Amino acid sequence: MMHLQFGDVAIDRLVELEGPGYEPTFFFPDATMEGFEGEMSWLLPHFWDSAENTFLRSIQSYVVRTRHHTVLVDSCVGHGKERPSTPAWDRLESTWLDQLIAAGVQPEEIDYVLCTHLHADHIGWNTRLEGGRWVPTFPNAKYVFHKNEFRYWEEHGKDWVGSGSLDGGFEDSVLPVMVSGQLELVDNDFAIDDQFTLEPTPGHSPGHICIDVNAPGQHLILSGDVVHHPIQVAYPEWNSRFCVDPEQSRASRQNFVARHADRDTLILPAHFASPAIGRIVANGERCKYQVIDDDG
Numbered sequence: 001m002m003h004l005q006f007g008d009v010a011i012d013r014l015v016e017l018e019g020p021g022y023e024p025t026f027f028f029p030d031a032t033m034e035g036f037e038g039e040m041s042w043l044l045p046h047f048w049d050s051a052e053n054t055f056l057r058s059i060q061s062y063v064v065r066t067r068h069h070t071v072l073v074d075s076c077v078g079h080g081k082e083r084p085s086t087p088a089w090d091r092l093e094s095t096w097l098d099q100l101i102a103a104g105v106q107p108e109e110i111d112y113v114l115c116t117h118l119h120a121d122h123i124g125w126n127t128r129l130e131g132g133r134w135v136p137t138f139p140n141a142k143y144v145f146h147k148n149e150f151r152y153w154e155e156h157g158k159d160w161v162g163s164g165s166l167d168g169g170f171e172d173s174v175l176p177v178m179v180s181g182q183l184e185l186v187d188n189d190f191a192i193d194d195q196f197t198l199e200p201t202p203g204h205s206p207g208h209i210c211i212d213v214n215a216p217g218q219h220l221i222l223s224g225d226v227v228h229h230p231i232q233v234a235y236p237e238w239n240s241r242f243c244v245d246p247e248q249s250r251a252s253r254q255n256f257v258a259r260h261a262d263r264d265t266l267i268l269p270a271h272f273a274s275p276a277i278g279r280i281v282a283n284g285e286r287c288k289y290q291v292i293d294d295d296g
């Protein structure tokens, strides 16, 4: 868990899973091991596991508390969800909810759940099992999804099979919040006050969004899966194998890196390993990622 404070805006990072990820060139079919090796000066020690010779990754959420609202961004894999195509996620014993409560937030206090997209590792704690049914974990929250994202997975969720697929996530983690009347489908212009706005970044999934947070003295962006691993700030042309529209995903990532490089924007990513939060900075012809621990 990590806590940051900017004026009256408090941010907690809740980590559900962390460690070595997939085989690098399996996860990033466009990648080369030479590409990774060329960036080791800054990938080590946080983002690369030398012993396993693979990259490190995490699955995490952020809770943002402002004077007016408590907002959860992404809800990880969840507890006890059947995800047979991804063994590490299948019927996971997740301690995520305990971390939320340890951060001082009760489920009833969440006003908004914003999912950057509807892949299974971003929607799991949307619901929990009660009396044999999946019910909303956050009884007072509006669950906000981009309309293009919802409509795509409503139609195509079952078309995706194999590793990393939804595995019924739409049915157990999205539909129950529609049934309960808590669903809010939004377009690019959605905002909460003047503090939360959306940055559309389609491609990894059709309605993928990043979330901009305007905190006192600090611009933050919750980046979801537009960038999975810091190597992609150096190689934004490298897609993951789970990108639905490869060309659009590449374009969104290249724009994202260009837009945020060498700006005083803190990136709060969904899958960068600890300490995770940092900035994109120029590094010769490419960019690199600098965690805030390293530069204060």
Ligand SMILES: [Zn+2]
Residues within 6 Å of the ligand: 119, 121, 122, 225, 270, 271
């Ligand atoms: Zn993800």
